[in-house]
Amino acid sequence: MATAKWPAIDKRTLIGKRIDRADGPVKAAGVARYSFDINRPGMLWAKLVVSPHARAELVSIDVSEAASMPGVKATWKDDSLLGKEVQYIGQIVAAVAAETEEIAQEAAGKVKAQYKPLAHQANDRDPTLSKDKPATRNTGNVDEAFAKADVKVEGEYGIPVITHCCLESHGQVAELRNDELHVWPSTQAVSSYADVSISDASGVPRNKIRVDCQYMGGGFGSKFNPGKWGVISSALAKQAGRPVKLMLDRDLELMIAGNRPSAFAKIKVGAMKDGTLTAMETEVWGTAGMGGGVPQQIPYVIDRIPNVRLTAKRIQTNRGPAAAWRAPNHPQSCFLTMSALADTAAALKMDELEFFLKAVQLSARAEVYSEELRIAADLIGYKQKAHLRGDPSGGSVKRGLGMSVHTWGGRGHPSECDVTINPDGSVEAKLGSQDLGTGNRTVIAIVVAETLGLPLEAVRIEIGRNAYPTSGGSGGSTTVGGVSTSSRFAATDALNALFAVVAPKMGVQPDALEANGGYIRQIDKPDNRISWRNACALLGVNSITKRGVNVPGESEKQGFISQGVGGVQMADVSVDIETGVATINEMVAVQDCGMIIDLKTAESQVYGSLIMGVAYALYEEAIYDLKTGRMLNADMEFYRLSGLKDVGKLKVHMMTSKAYDDRGIIGLGEPPVISPGAAIANAVANAVGVRVPHLPLTPDRVIAALQKGGII
Amino acid sequence: MSEKLKSSQVPGVSRRGFLKGLGVSGVATGLLTGTETPTEAAERGSPIKGPGEIPITLQINGKKHQLSVEPRVTLLDALRNRLDLTGSKKVCDRGTCGACTVIVDGQPVYSCSMLAVEAEGRAITTIEGLGTAENMNPVQKAFVKHDAQQCGFCTPGFVVACTAFLKTNPNPTLEDARTGLGGNLCRCGTYAGIMDAVLDAAKMTKGGA
Ligand code: FES
Ligand code: FES
Numbered sequence: 001m002a003t004a005k006w007p008a009i010d011k012r013t014l015i016g017k018r019i020d021r022a023d024g025p026v027k028a029a030g031v032a033r034y035s036f037d038i039n040r041p042g043m044l045w046a047k048l049v050v051s052p053h054a055r056a057e058l059v060s061i062d063v064s065e066a067a068s069m070p071g072v073k074a075t076w077k078d079d080s081l082l083g084k085e086v087q088y089i090g091q092i093v094a095a096v097a098a099e100t101e102e103i104a105q106e107a108a109g110k111v112k113a114q115y116k117p118l119a120h121q122a123n124d125r126d127p128t129l130s131k132d133k134p135a136t137r138n139t140g141n142v143d144e145a146f147a148k149a150d151v152k153v154e155g156e157y158g159i160p161v162i163t164h165c166c167l168e169s170h171g172q173v174a175e176l177r178n179d180e181l182h183v184w185p186s187t188q189a190v191s192s193y194a195d196v197s198i199s200d201a202s203g204v205p206r207n208k209i210r211v212d213c214q215y216m217g218g219g220f221g222s223k224f225n226p227g228k229w230g231v232i233s234s235a236l237a238k239q240a241g242r243p244v245k246l247m248l249d250r251d252l253e254l255m256i257a258g259n260r261p262s263a264f265a266k267i268k269v270g271a272m273k274d275g276t277l278t279a280m281e282t283e284v285w286g287t288a289g290m291g292g293g294v295p296q297q298i299p300y301v302i303d304r305i306p307n308v309r310l311t312a313k314r315i316q317t318n319r320g321p322a323a324a325w326r327a328p329n330h331p332q333s334c335f336l337t338m339s340a341l342a343d344t345a346a347a348l349k350m351d352e353l354e355f356f357l358k359a360v361q362l363s364a365r366a367e368v369y370s371e372e373l374r375i376a377a378d379l380i381g382y383k384q385k386a387h388l389r390g391d392p393s394g395g396s397v398k399r400g401l402g403m404s405v406h407t408w409g410g411r412g413h414p415s416e417c418d419v420t421i422n423p424d425g426s427v428e429a430k431l432g433s434q435d436l437g438t439g440n441r442t443v444i445a446i447v448v449a450e451t452l453g454l455p456l457e458a459v460r461i462e463i464g465r466n467a468y469p470t471s472g473g474s475g476g477s478t479t480v481g482g483v484s485t486s487s488r489f490a491a492t493d494a495l496n497a498l499f500a501v502v503a504p505k506m507g508v509q510p511d512a513l514e515a516n517g518g519y520i521r522q523i524d525k526p527d528n529r530i531s532w533r534n535a536c537a538l539l540g541v542n543s544i545t546k547r548g549v550n551v552p553g554e555s556e557k558q559g560f561i562s563q564g565v566g567g568v569q570m571a572d573v574s575v576d577i578e579t580g581v582a583t584i585n586e587m588v589a590v591q592d593c594g595m596i597i598d599l600k601t602a603e604s605q606v607y608g609s610l611i612m613g614v615a616y617a618l619y620e621e622a623i624y625d626l627k628t629g630r631m632l633n634a635d636m637e638f639y640r641l642s643g644l645k646d647v648g649k650l651k652v653h654m655m656t657s658k659a660y661d662d663r664g665i666i667g668l669g670e671p672p673v674i675s676p677g678a679a680i681a682n683a684v685a686n687a688v689g690v691r692v693p694h695l696p697l698t699p700d701r702v703i704a705a706l707q708k709g710g711i712i
Numbered sequence: 713m714s715e716k717l718k719s720s721q722v723p724g725v726s727r728r729g730f731l732k733g734l735g736v737s738g739v740a741t742g743l744l745t746g747t748e749t750p751t752e753a754a755e756r757g758s759p760i761k762g763p764g765e766i767p768i769t770l771q772i773n774g775k776k777h778q779l780s781v782e783p784r785v786t787l788l789d790a791l792r793n794r795l796d797l798t799g800s801k802k803v804c805d806r807g808t809c810g811a812c813t814v815i816v817d818g819q820p821v822y823s824c825s826m827l828a829v830e831a832e833g834r835a836i837t838t839i840e841g842l843g844t845a846e847n848m849n850p851v852q853k854a855f856v857k858h859d860a861q862q863c864g865f866c867t868p869g870f871v872v873a874c875t876a877f878l879k880t881n882p883n884p885t886l887e888d889a890r891t892g893l894g895g896n897l898c899r900c901g902t903y904a905g906i907m908d909a910v911l912d913a914a915k916m917t918k919g920g921a
Binding site for chain 1: 784785789792793796799800801804809838839840843852856857859862863865866889890898899900901902903904907
């Protein structure tokens with residue numbers, strides 16, 4: 001009988017190997033239909049009308065002129081906002097749907113909204129603007145520890161608001177048909193997407209909302225719910241009696257569809273001459289728009305410093321709202337902490353690697369980090385290249401190394417999966433899950449095929465519909481653990497049901513059988529075997545369908561999944577001190593994530609994180625004009641992502657030894673994106689000899705820091 | 713893999729190159745100067761089109777398509793919204809990201825930055841004309857092999873740009889490719905795979921694959 005327990009490393013045929021992305025060909029050929037690509041017969045295009053004021057009272061909205069334009073088929077306005085405040089530029093007040101996108105755009109310009117402008121606040125750099133009672137944390141005796149410390153190192157650091165900039169913007173196509181609402185959203189949570197908001201907007205009960213998202217172009221935490229755009233397109237579709245497509249234009253995607261909160265901090269570190277950390281005091285502030293909070297995990301990872309004091313102040317601003325952004329709060333906490341620690345090493349004139357090797361002893365995973373630091377140092381050639389802060393060589397181009405450590409939880413979300421074995425030998429797995437580009441389809445296919453002893457092509461994976469068994473949203477690096485476990489359980493049960501049918505014909509008990517290489521065979525007499533096809537033919541006319549359920553607490557206890565990982569990253573940069581331009585020579589990422597299902601797509605996650613990290617370290621910032629409250633760079637020319645030329649050489653090392661593998665599946669979407677900002681900033685400081693305190697490390701900031709430090 | 717910097721200019725498809733080749737469409741960028749006014753166009757003998765819908769014929773992937781568009785409709789919107797050719801993606805809609813790249817008369821072009829009426833009478837190749845999921849071209853094969861895609865939303869643009877790039881640069885160095893494909897952006901961070909894929913596709917193409 002087949003057991004669900006993960007197969008031993010040496011027994012695996014697919015799990016842990018380097019396997020091509022299952023949907024690679026359809027994506028590369030351009031035939032994968034993303035939600036943005038759904039065109040329905042008779043479909044209308046919708047465009048939004050948004051507030052031009054950062055804060056104002058909405059006095060009136062008049063859509064009549066727009067509604068009377070030829071080609072306009074439906075209009076929507078937010079009457080609930082009348083007499084109330086709009087709180088940021090880009091806040092949606094109305095919408096129109098028309099026969100063509102061009103007509104909709106023109107009609108949106110004819111909607112007349114009247115406002116009474118009010119004073120706004122868009123500044124997130126000044127902690128005195130915080131109106132809340134600060135959050136505080138206190139451990140040990142900080143004052144006493146500072147009094148006894150050999151060195152006290154003080155610094156101020158900052159990491160700005162950045163946005164998600166998903167290449168496929170947010171939105172959906174909505175269509176009412178036969179009392180059902182069909183939606184094709186760009187979402188990272190297929191099973192929970194049909195919520196009360198679109199039900200109310202369409203008048204269709206939640207259980208009659210059909211969600212379909214086969215391919216989506218990036219979410220990064222910002223696409224769990226329908227959002228106002230989902231609500232509006234549902235309402236417009238109902239009103240017009242025709243399908244409606246509403247996808248955000250790029251400027252709105254950048255302004256209102258979510259962002260990562262900023263974090264600025266004054267940090268004081270107390271340490272002994274030998275690098276022993278004794279105290280850390282932090283005042284941190286930042287903004288998540290009107291709601292949200294401030295990152296507070298400081299000290300990050302090195303969290304067993306005995307004496308710690310933290311004050312956190314949230315600043316409310318009239319800016320677009322925040323949304324989960326890969327590893328919420330971690331990149332900020334990491335950047336602030338690791339910058340302060342590297343500055344401490346510099347003040348002690350201590351080698352940074354030696355310092356961090358000591359510092360990680362004050363973490364929950366001292367052994368993992370120590371091992372990973374050594375591997376990373378090896379891969380980047382630390383011994384040959386390292387120097388104390390400030391490249392001693394002449395010339396205007398300075399080179400330096402920097403490092404950072406990070407952690408994340410993972411585990412696996414609740415997930416259900418149906419695996420069906422058909423009499424013709426075909427196999428399918430169905431889950432209400434989604435593939436954000438992480439390789440989720442591929443992972444499920446690998447697990448099911450491995451379980452049934454079949455080649456990958458023999459299983460069909462159906463995801464992306466809420467009609468399928470409920471599976472969690474893709475967030476917090478929980479998908480791979482969730483879907484792998486539920487599909488493993490389902491496939492194992494289905495296989496055992498097949499064994500029960502086949503065993504009598506083979507003259508054995510079901511528990512004497514195994515599935516291997518396209519055969520069902522007797523474990524201790526492999527020659528007694530029957531091909532998969534013939535075995536399935538014995539089912540007659542009845543397929544076998546079994547449901548697997550991942551209950552996270554249970555499967556964690558049984559060792560299928562786990563949580564808590566460590567990762568180390570190092571950066572090698574060059575900085576031209578005449579121009580202030582920082583360039584990445586090389587980045588190294590060493591990462592553990594427990595048992596790996598597909599090494600190829602797992603590595604891609606880490607490469608991708610490094611590249612995203614280069615972007616937020618060197619280029620990305622949502623720049624706001626304080627006077628108007630407007631985001632000045634709400635386009636992709638000036639909200640800069642990294643390009644091919646910017647990323648240098650990248651090396652990824654996954655921790656795959658048995659000890660890591662034995663932990664079960666953990667998840668990988670978040671952890672590797674946490675450290676790049678800190679590692680790169682520390683490398684720049686190591687190169688030029690002074691701290692450039694604020695990300696992104698743009699030439700003007702580098703030059704300013706060099707001038708302040710008297711370097712130029 | 714050579715990482716040597718080549719000092720010679722790469723005859724590639726950088727963003728500036730794209731825009732220079734585009735002519736008079738309403739590209740919203742500071743890079744273009746001297747957009748022609750309707751009067752100037754009339755003086756030059758260009759017929760004034762619109763403002764209503766006008767019938768045009770586009771030659772896409774070797775097939776003629778007749779459609780009716782307002783002159784303000786971009787080639788990208790005509791492909792996606794009128795002809796249901798949705799492989800070309802709309803991402804920035806401003807000539808920055810390359811997700812909408814198509815080949816017009818042999819040159820890679822941002823289809824969001826060209827009007828549909830401008831594309832009349834020219835040979836247009838879109839991602840749909842480059843190979844199928846079952847029968848991929850060498851670039852597509854290499855993209856799959858090197859996992860040069862995650863969400864894949866930037867992928868069709870990259871595949872078209874790479875295909876055009878390799879036509880004019882059959883033996884690119886890593887640095888050539890980085891420059892030549894600098895007009896395309898990816899958010900998921902697939903550049904490592906893309907670099908391997910381009911160089912491998914160059915080899916496959918030479919090998920006659
Ligand atoms: S959509 Fe055309 S370049 Fe970005
Ligand atoms: S793969 Fe997602 S944007 Fe490139």
